[in-house]
Amino acid sequence: xxxxxxxxxxxxxxxxxxxxxxxxxxxxxxxxxxxxxxxxxxxxxxxxxxxxxxxxxxxxxxxxxxxxxxxxxxxxxxxxxxxxxxxxxxxxxxxxxxxxxxxxxxxxxxxxxxxxxxxxxxxxxxxxxxxxxxxxxxxxxxxxxxxxxxxxxxxxxxxxxxxxxxxxxxxxxxxxxxxxxxxxxxxxxxxxxxxxxxxxxxxxxxxxxxxxxxxxxxxxxxxxxxxxxxxxxxxxxxxxxxxxxxxxxxxxxxxxxxxxxxxxxxxxxxxxxxxxxxxxxxxxxxxxxxxxxxxxxxxxxxxxxxxxxxxxxxxxxxxxxxxxxxxxxxxxxxxxxxxxxxxxxxxxxxxxxxxxxxxxxxxxxxxxxxxxxxxxxxxxxxxxxxxxxxxxxxxxxxxxxxxxxxxxxxxxx
Amino acid sequence: xxxxxxxxxxxxxxxxxxxxxxxxxxxxxxxxxxxxxxxxxxxxxxxxxxxxxxxxxxxxxxxxxxxxxxxxxxxxxxxxxxxxxxxxxxxxxxxxxxxxxxxxxxxxxxxxxxxxxxxxxxxxxxxxxxxxxxxxxxxxxxxxxxxxxxxxxxxxxxxxxxxxxxxxxxxxxxxxxxxxxxxxxxxxxxxxxxxxxxxxxxxxxxxxxxxxxxxxxxxxxx
Numbered sequence: 001x002x003x004x005x006x007x008x009x010x011x012x013x014x015x016x017x018x019x020x021x022x023x024x025x026x027x028x029x030x031x032x033x034x035x036x037x038x039x040x041x042x043x044x045x046x047x048x049x050x051x052x053x054x055x056x057x058x059x060x061x062x063x064x065x066x067x068x069x070x071x072x073x074x075x076x077x078x079x080x081x082x083x084x085x086x087x088x089x090x091x092x093x094x095x096x097x098x099x100x101x102x103x104x105x106x107x108x109x110x111x112x113x114x115x116x117x118x119x120x121x122x123x124x125x126x127x128x129x130x131x132x133x134x135x136x137x138x139x140x141x142x143x144x145x146x147x148x149x150x151x152x153x154x155x156x157x158x159x160x161x162x163x164x165x166x167x168x169x170x171x172x173x174x175x176x177x178x179x180x181x182x183x184x185x186x187x188x189x190x191x192x193x194x195x196x197x198x199x200x201x202x203x204x205x206x207x208x209x210x211x212x213x214x215x216x217x218x219x220x221x222x223x224x225x226x227x228x229x230x231x232x233x234x235x236x237x238x239x240x241x242x243x244x245x246x247x248x249x250x251x252x253x254x255x256x257x258x259x260x261x262x263x264x265x266x267x268x269x270x271x272x273x274x275x276x277x278x279x280x281x282x283x284x285x286x287x288x289x290x291x292x293x294x295x296x297x298x299x300x301x302x303x304x305x306x307x308x309x310x311x312x313x314x315x316x317x318x319x320x321x322x323x324x325x326x327x328x329x330x331x332x333x334x335x336x337x338x339x340x341x342x343x344x345x346x347x348x349x350x351x352x353x354x355x356x357x358x359x360x361x362x363x364x365x366x367x368x369x370x371x372x373x374x375x376x377x378x379x380x381x382x383x384x385x386x387x388x389x390x391x392x393x394x395x396x397x398x399x400x401x402x403x404x405x406x407x408x409x410x411x412x413x
Numbered sequence: 414x415x416x417x418x419x420x421x422x423x424x425x426x427x428x429x430x431x432x433x434x435x436x437x438x439x440x441x442x443x444x445x446x447x448x449x450x451x452x453x454x455x456x457x458x459x460x461x462x463x464x465x466x467x468x469x470x471x472x473x474x475x476x477x478x479x480x481x482x483x484x485x486x487x488x489x490x491x492x493x494x495x496x497x498x499x500x501x502x503x504x505x506x507x508x509x510x511x512x513x514x515x516x517x518x519x520x521x522x523x524x525x526x527x528x529x530x531x532x533x534x535x536x537x538x539x540x541x542x543x544x545x546x547x548x549x550x551x552x553x554x555x556x557x558x559x560x561x562x563x564x565x566x567x568x569x570x571x572x573x574x575x576x577x578x579x580x581x582x583x584x585x586x587x588x589x590x591x592x593x594x595x596x597x598x599x600x601x602x603x604x605x606x607x608x609x610x611x612x613x614x615x616x617x618x619x620x621x622x623x624x625x626x627x628x629x630x631x632x633x634x635x
Contacts, residue, residue, distance in 0.1 A: 001487075001512060009500055009511045016502040242498040248463040249487055412466070 001249035006256075010263040017234055018267055024230035025271040029223060035350070036219040055096065057087040058108035097128060104129040155187050208381040213292040217376050218349040224312050225344045225369065227271055228319040229337065231264055235323040236332055240410060247411050257320075257403045265316045269309060276305055292380040307379040311372040314392050317399045318343075318368040324406050343369040371395050414440040414475065416563060416594055421470035423456055430456055432617040434470070438610065443585065443595040445608035447622070449635050452614050454598035455495060455567050461596065462492030462565050474563070491561035495568050497552040499540045505551050506536045512558035527554045529584055546577025553584065564588060566597040570604060582607065602628055 085102070087093035096102045107126040159180055166176045209217060243256060282288040284296045293300070322336045346364035347353060353361045353370075364370045371391050378388040416438050423431040430453045438444045446454050459465040461472050463479070463486050472479045472486075479486040499508050509518055509527070521527040522536070530550045540548065549569060557564070564585070570578040582603065585595050599605060605624060613622040613634060624631065 005511045009503065009507065012507055013500055013502045239496075239498060239500065241494050241496045242500065244459075244464045245492065245494065245498045248483075248492075250483065 001246060001251055003251055003255055003259075006246055006251050007259045007262070010259040011266070014231070014234060014263040014267045017231060018270065020233070021227075021230040021267055021271055022274065025227055025275060028226045028230065029275045032219055032223040032226070035222075036215060053083045053085055053102050055085050055087050055093045055102045055105040056108065057090060057093050057105060058110075058112070094128070155184070158187070159183060208383055209377055210291040212290050213380055214348075214352060214377075216288075216290050216292075217380065218373065220308060221311060221315065221369070221372055221376060222344050222349040223275065224268070224272060224308070224315050225319070225340050225349070227268055228316070228340060230271065231267055232323070232333065232336070234264055234267075235320075236329050243407070244411050253404050253407045253411065254400075257400065257407060261317065261320055261400075264320060265313065268312060268316055272308065272312060273305075276308070280305075304379065307376055310392065311376045314368050314372045314375075314396055314399075317396050317403075321399050321403055321406070324403055324410075340369075343367050346370075347373050349373065368395050368399065414562060414592060414594065416596075417471075417473040418461065419471045419473065421457065421460060421472070422468050423453070423460060423465070424468050429617055431460075431467075431619075434614070434619040436610070436612050436619065436621075438594045438596065440592040440594060441589050442609040443589055443597070443607055445605055445611045446596070446598045446614055446619070447600070447605065447611060447631065447635075448614035453617070454614055457614070457619075458492070458565050458567050458596070458598055459494070462490060462494075463487075464492065464494070488559055489561055490563045490565055491556035491559065493549075493552050493556045493564070493566045493569060495571065497548045498555070499548060499551060501540045504537050504539050505532060505543070505547075505554075508540065508551060508555060509536075509558075512555045517558070521554075526557055526584065526587075529587060530554050531580060544577075546573045546580075549573060549577065550580065553581070561593070563594045563596065566595065568598055568600065570599075570601050578603065605631070 087096075087105070090107070093102065093105050097105050105128040107128065109123045109126070112123045112125070162180055162183055163176055166179055171179070246256060247253065279288070280296075280301050283290065283293055283301070293304075319336070319340060322339055323332055326332045326335055343364075345351065346356070346360060347367050347370035348356075348361075348364060349369070353364050353373075356364065365374065371388075374384070375388040375392045378384045418434065418436050421431055421434040422429070434457060436444060446457065448454055456465060460467045460480075463483060467480060470480070474485070474489055477485060479489065500511070506518075509532070513521065518527075522533045527533060530553060532550055532554045535543065535547055538547070540551070543551070553566075553569070569585075570581055573581070578601070585607070589595060597604065597608075599608075605611060605628070606626075608624070611622045611624045612619045613631075615635065622631065622634065
């Protein structure tokens with residue numbers, strides 16, 4: 001038996017399955033697109049962060065409330081978790097609290113500023129919350145209370161210390177008040193200027209990618225992973241008798257594996273290429289905006305496509321291994337589906353891997369699916385290309401060797 | 414032309430399946446191997462075909478050991494296993510193309526054994542849509558691409574209708590008349606009757622059985 005004829009037969013096999021694979025590919029593309037849209041444009045991820053809305057209400061003059069809100073938002077701990085909203089009408093604030101617009105409401109009583117100024121601490125801030133959100137907003141209330149307490153306690157300590165010192169030095173009441181006012185303004189200007197001390201830059205979710213870039217990469221790889229099920233019939237009805245006979249006729253195991261892989265890979269290339277066309281069109285038309293796609297010139301898109309194909313080599317090789325190891329139609333369908341989806345999930349295709357516990361995140365990054373993710377990410381971030389490529393090539397070679405061993409064992413059974 | 418199988422032995426996970434199995438055959442002979450299901454008939458045939466490895470023994474063809482000479486074995490022997498080694502997604506023609514060159518295929522379909530087997534009548538049929546008889550004939554057609562001298566068949570007419578059995582038996586007769594040797598495992602009475610020598614595989618060993626025409630006696634000796 002000549003190898004060329006055997007190889008051609010595998011290509012003919014996959015050609016027969018191509019229409020079925022294309023139909024299923026379109027279906028999977030639709031599902032992946034829907035999943036992606038839900039993940040990326042869901043309200044929780046729209047701004048890349050989740051915030052709780054806390055209402056601040058008071059009968060004091062507007063500048064005091066505004067200054068207070070500004071001071072609270074200057075603290076790092078609260079900056080990304082809370083959004084503070086000013087209210088002057090208690091009924092309006094209560095209505096928003098009831099309908100869920102607010103998570104909680106803080107009411108600053110009349111005269112609160114003066115009582116702080118006169119170091120009396122007689123008045124307290126009232127806190128309102130809806131029963132369902134008591135738990136989490138209670139945490140935020142503790143946060144706000146802590147911040148306000150710190151302001152009050154430490155500034156009071158400073159002010160009282162100054163009074164004592166000036167009194168000891170025999171300064172007049174007028175001089176003491178002038179000095180304390182200066183100290184107080186010094187405190188305020190330090191706190192007000194705190195926001196200018198640091199520049200905050202959001203680097204994205206993980207791998208150095210932006211939120212959109214991360215999900216675009218993950219979902220592209222997820223689509224490629226599920227495309228394998230479109231070609232599952234290539235493996236289910238595979239005739240082991242023919243493999244054994246071909247082996248006895250001189251078609252060595254590596255040659256058989258290579259023929260199977262190339263046929264399967266080429267079919268996936270056709271499906272992915274067809275699906276990439278609408279994606280690229282959306283990128284060019286700005287219907288899809290990925291920060292890492294700094295240009296939608298054809299050269300860049302073609303380079304991205306090339307990298308997708310390279311990542312797909314690893315994914316196809318990995319799936320070939322799963323189908324080769326599993327025996328029986330039911331096992332091939334059910335377990336391969338479970339394994340591939342699990343690997344895709346742990347590797348962060350659908351949910352940022354950095355959100356998982358470190359041990360799981362590490363495992364995910366070492367799986368073939370994780371290596372593919374790292375490789376494709378490295379193209380978009382232009383970081384770690386060499387190591388990502390080496391890892392990918394190493395995995396491809398290793399999986400090929402394992403495939404040969406598994407097939408040899410099956411033939412010799 | 415003569416073949417000689419000498420002391421073939423085989424173990425599966427330390428369990429001996431075949432022990433010192435031997436037999437001989439000459440041109441124009443049909444050798445039948447009978448025995449209970451699971452006794453090792455298929456294993457023996459697959460060893461002779463080179464699909465399985467023997468733990469010991471020789472398969473001599475004109476004095477040369479075919480178990481050691483893969484190229485000669487592929488040239489001389491054709492193996493038709495019980496399960497048809499066909500690609501179900503492809504047609505009969507595409508399956509044949511895996512084995513034959515285009516020129517050889519055209520010749521065999523027009524005047525050779527492929528025509529004798531009737532394969533020219535269902536060339537475009539997809540294997541999935543073929544009957545058992547068509548698949549078996551196609552398997553034989555694929556196996557004889559190298560114009561072999563020895564045919565090794567594992568229950569060639571099992572589950573086939575009378576017409577297909579007739580076609581295959583006619584083909585085997587024609588093959589023997591050309592000087593070929595047929596070695597087959599069988600449970601079929603007609604095939605047993607056509608055998609020039611019958612061997613009974615029992616308790617890991619194989620011994621010649623003189624068939625007296627009574628299937629009952631044969632079965633009793635299993």
